[in-house]
Amino acid sequence: MNQSENVAAEQRAGVEVTKDKNGIEQVVLRSPRGASARVSLHGGQVLSWKTDRGEELLFTSSKAIFKPPTAVRGGIPICFPQFGNRGALEQHGFARNKIWVIDSNPPPLHPNDSEGKNYVDLLLKPSPEDLKVWPHSFEFRLRVSLTADGYLTMISRIRDINCKPFRFSFAYHTYFSVSDISEVRVEGLETLDYLDNLYQKERFTEQGDALTFESEVDRVYLNATDTVAIFDHEIKRTVFVRKEGLPDVVVWNPWEKKSKSMVDFGDEEYKHMLCVDGAAIEKQITLKPGEEWTGRLELSFVPST
Template sequence: EAGRDGDGAVLLRSPSGATARVSLHGGQVVSWKNDRGDELLFTSSKQAIMKPPKAMRGGIPICFPQFGNCGTLERHGFARNRMWALDEEHPGLSRSDSGSRSLVDLILKPSEEDQKSWPHSFEFRLRISLTKDGDLSLVSRIRNVNGKPFSFSFAYHTYLSVSDISEVRIEGLETLDYLDNLSQRERHTEQGDAITFESEVDRVYVSSPNVIAVLDHEKKRTFVIRKDGLPDTVVWNPWEKKAKTMADFGDEEYKQTLCVDAAAAERPITLRPGEEWTGRLELSAVPSTNCSDH
């Protein structure tokens, strides 16, 4: 079928020539390339050793119905470890004459097994698309089809590809409060001008702005991250010691990635019966101008 590769992943192409690959396993974006063919998302070279149902290390795993570790649910929820289906109700194929398409609609419903660990009914629709300029857009709509309310947390666990973590900084989170996952979620206030990296970081910046920027000095590239419906931003880099404990992550790969996640992490989202929630992420990668260099 046009638009699917040998592994069953869906291929998207924008009119500008940018591409994305979406795996039905996890509804996970596993590649996003600009019109010059440069890969913009990190995926681990060691991922081959981890087979489904475990999510691939890299790209954009979807964390739902929980972000993090709590109770009996698996870490970051089960959505990233399940097979999603193409959403026939909203075929959204928008194919051009050449057979390429720029968006795909996926759907996840809980299995009986899922409902044993999380006794709720939902329909999770995920639209992944490339804009005409090659920006990557993810829109999640989660509907409560249960007879009672439920609550969840959520993240687009986004592994950006960077040239060297020590040359990267984030702008837009300075002066915010964050919960530090490295010290029992203690609350701190960010002091610095912009966030830079020299050791392990695992933080939830709460009530963060809807637009932030990640500047890669060496690559002269800036990622602009736009979110909507998602109050928090998670920033994670495992650094050297933790990288060595992760079987699906190379010892040195922490230098080439930074996770910056649009998330609802601090406070859960509650949906009453019949209610729907929408959370959006839009990523663009633009060449940096010299004036943003130090």
């Protein structure tokens, strides 16, 4: 099947390939009930995830830059091969800045990852420029799928095709849209140790029954449970973040002062976003030649009281 036949087949299956104003391909997934997700080949990044009522569940800044090689501020950037800023690599790695391709012949996944879902498979391989700053050959396959209920799943498979092992850190840096950050609480992180990036990565233990927000937060919760819940009291909605292969959870909100220092972020937009990431940061993933790692993120939502 050639690329045009592949695109036509995807469109019949509720998957539409379009282009943004810069000519970059995007893939729109639609569920039978009307939910949708929009994935850009710029970064393999989910930019929009809407309920069947058209409610946007992800935050994207009004000042976001949609032109490579700048990363898009919002949605779900994929941070690989590092999260953070160290060494010669750019902050949060290069995967979120690259143009991915539609993978027309991916290795098979479990049938449960296909049945009843509309999905797209994307592929990223390192460029010669990437290999200069991070000299490791890999294949990064990403499946983004939408269920009939409008739930979003992302499955990342990273294979070492090197002749030597390599290590990496990783995060689905998910920007959730919230009505008012002061009305939000996060549950599932109770009693966990976390590294606080506002205090030179000093280690603390979470004391509260739930995490609420009154100032800047930038933490990596270690060995977190597989499910975290985000309660938005004002709009009475709960979003569940379920993860596999990702031991850590990042929680970030820049608050007022840092918001004003970011050129691609509105001064007041911190009030309407919260990042809660499935991640592997403290203990890096190590792959031997031929080995493959899988990291899964499942996002769902329900009305709450």
